[in-house]
Amino acid sequence: MLLLTNDVLVARQRTAQLYHKIREGHALPPLESRRVFYIDLEAIVIASDEKSIFEGNLRQTFSQAVDSGNIILYFENIATAIRSAQTLGVDLVDILSPYFESPEIQIVFAELSENYNKQLSHESRLAQAFDVIQMKDVGMSGIIDLLQQRALMRERRTSVVFTIPALEKIADVADRYFPTGVMPDKAFDLLEELVTYASAENVEQILAVHVESFVSKKTNVPIGEPTEEEKQKLLSLEDVMHKRVVAQESAVSAVAKALRRARSGIANSKKPLGTFLFLGPTGVGKTETAKALAEVLFDDEEAMTRLDMSEFQAENAVEELIGFADTGKSGRLEALVRQRQYGVLLLDEFEKADKGVHDLFLQILDEGYFTDATGTSVNMRNLIIIATSNAGADLIWELEKQHKDISEEKRVLVDHIISHGLFRPELLNRFDEIVVFHALQMEHVQEIAKIHIMNFAKRIAEEKNITIAVTDELVDYVASKGYDPQFGGRPLERAIMEELEQVIADEMLKGTLHSGDTFTFKKSSEIPSSE
Incomplete structure (x- = not known):
């Protein structure tokens, strides 16, 4: 089976649904004893240094699946895998072709529709061996239905009850606030974590507000109504x-x-x-x-x-x-x-x-x-x-x-x-x-200079116990040195370093400025000094 989609996650969602149905005993008889495995062909290519190693690893994987007799192998981005294998001199489709018709194994490929049309539609060996299916998104309603089934099972075992709004909230926040993983797996994982949370906190009924609070603490993202x-x-x-x-x-x-x-x-x-x-x-x-x-x-x-x-x-x-x-x-x-x-x-x-x-x-x-x-x-x-x-x-x-x-x-x-x-x-x-943003005038640069000098003064007071007197004279002098109409306030940091930090450093090294002292700027012929 070759699944085409505008988002590989859709195919992964459907495969994950099948996996969970099989595991929970809800699959149809032809599939109830099957096991689903995701194979990362890209990882196999990367892990293989040469052609013979890659071919050996791949054949071993498929042979084990055939010997088991109840395996469904799921692959993504087959077009990329084919190109990667070619870098090792391997015709990937040629190696896999003997397994396409095997009754002992089922193979599912997932690929972006765009990639299939550009790179794979001409590949007759795939077209002959696979049923090509264009997929649609499972949708939020389908995920909520699956969550209801999972919640009922947990309710029988733990007595923790999930309200419908809570399940809707789980589906929503799992998709929005957890960047890794796929749906519905992310939603299932969140539901299981909430069961553990409810048991620990003696909560018998999980409401939407509980979901928001739990996810907000877990992700450090504010969720729900603003405080x-x-x-x-x-x-x-x-x-x-x-x-x-x-x-x-x-x-x-x-x-x-x-x-x-x-x-x-x-x-x-x-x-x-x-x-x-x-x-x-x-x-x-x-x-x-x-x-x-x-x-x-x-x-x-x-x-x-x-x-x-x-x-x-x-x-x-x-x-x-x-x-x-x-x-x-x-x-x-x-x-x-x-x-x-x-x-x-x-x-x-x-x-x-x-x-x-x-x-x-x-x-x-x-x-x-x-x-x-x-x-x-x-x-x-x-x-x-x-x-x-x-x-x-x-x-x-x-x-x-x-x-x-x-x-x-x-x-x-x-x-x-x-x-x-x-x-x-x-x-x-x-x-x-x-x-x-408009260009800065001199009065704006003076305000910025004062902010930077105050921050510097705070740091020196905390680290060196030296007080810097932030006077208008100091602010005006640094602003005049750090103002450039073309570059706005960007030269200010250099001006503070050269006209203030350097002076204080020199005074400290000369032994004229000590812990507990106050530094007061005075301008004399454009040369700053301290007292």
């Missing part, structure tokens, strides 16, 4: 973010409003939590806004993961992100999402990425997932995705010279970007919000 604390955090998002992000009121407001829509449940749950394109010149606070958002929403700046999109300009850029089918090597995006499925994903310098990468994110922004090199869906619906770009920076400068409000000139800026071929209209339309 009062979270509501206040969302409602005051602008004020809290402005403690780190200077100016850019329109940008911060746009982000905050979009996130409140997402968390309130109004936004489309099939998409990421929020998707934004930050446009603006260098050093105006685009990355700082993303960091501030991570810190405010997730209480941890490390909740932001950054990808430098200038690294994905080559022809194999998409494979670098989603993985390599021929070698089995995981992609960087896949690995990042599996490591941190809830947080902020920053796509820095997005305009520099290959057009194929833009196409990949076209799907991600629209549907909240992508398919990796193995045909497995990777869930990105629990992420806030922020792409930054300097596209249109020159126009922003020109508009500001004309004293125009940048936030009101967004349409002009977007048309400029499209006309120059930097982004396609369909990609721009997929973002929840295009956020424009």
Whole structure:
């Protein structure tokens, strides 16, 4: 049997359903004694150094299955496996052909419809041996039916009762909040964990709220209605973010409003939590806004993961992100999402990425997932995705010279970007919000300088017990050294290092500044000093 699908997970779901029916005694008589095994052909290729070893391993696997007489072998991504075997000089179909007609074994191949049409439809040996079936998604209702059967069995053994809303919630959250594994297996596993939880907590009836609470603790993802604390955090998002992000009121407001829509449940749950394109010149606070958002929403700046999109300009850029089918090597995006499925994903310098990468994110922004090199869906619906770009920076400068409000000139800026071929209209339309950052003026840089100096002063006080007097004179001096109209506030860190950190380090080494002392900046002929 050759199963065709738009998502290999669908075939895996159906095979998993068959496995569970057999194990629980609900299969029809011809299948009731069968055993189902998943064979990873890619892994066998990778583990084999040469042709003879691969052929030997493969024949041994099939011979054992034939000898057992009750085996169903399930394979995925057969087109990729055929190509990988060819690298060893092996005709995979030729080796497997003797087993296709064996009555002692049943073989199921699963393949993406697109791959079959492009690579396998011409393969007569497969067409003659297999019934080709186009599959449809099992659907949430089918998974809930299976959960009901499983829940009834557990109720008889443990007296733990699941309500229908609880089972519906299990199906929903297992699919959304657990990035690895397949449905319905993920839902079954969650149900079993909830049985254990209910027994330990003396809970006799599992409600939807129990499911939400359990999954939230397990994944560290807020699920269900926002708590009062979270509501206040969302409602005051602008004020809290402005403690780190200077100016850019329109940008911060746009982000905050979009996130409140997402968390309130109004936004489309099939998409990421929020998707934004930050446009603006260098050093105006685009990355700082993303960091501030991570810190405010997730209480941890490390909740932001950054990808430098200038690294994905080559022809194999998409494979670098989603993985390599021929070698089995995981992609960087896949690995990042599996490591941190809830947080902020920053796509820095997005305009520099290959057009194929833009196409990949076209799907991600629209549907909240992508398919990796193995045909497995990777869930990105629990992420806030922020792409930054300097596209249109020159126009922003020109508009500001004309004293125009940048936030009101967004349409002009977007048309400029499209006309120059930097982004396609369909990609721009997929973002929840295009956020424009204006250039920083001297007064803004002074505010940023004060924030950086205060943070530095706090660190020195904690680590060295030295107090830094943060005066207007110090702030103005560092801001003047760190301001560059072209690079915004980016040179500030270097200015603080050269004009403040270095002076303190020198004073400490000379023995003129000690633990318990206060450092006061004084400007004399542009040379800072301490007392």
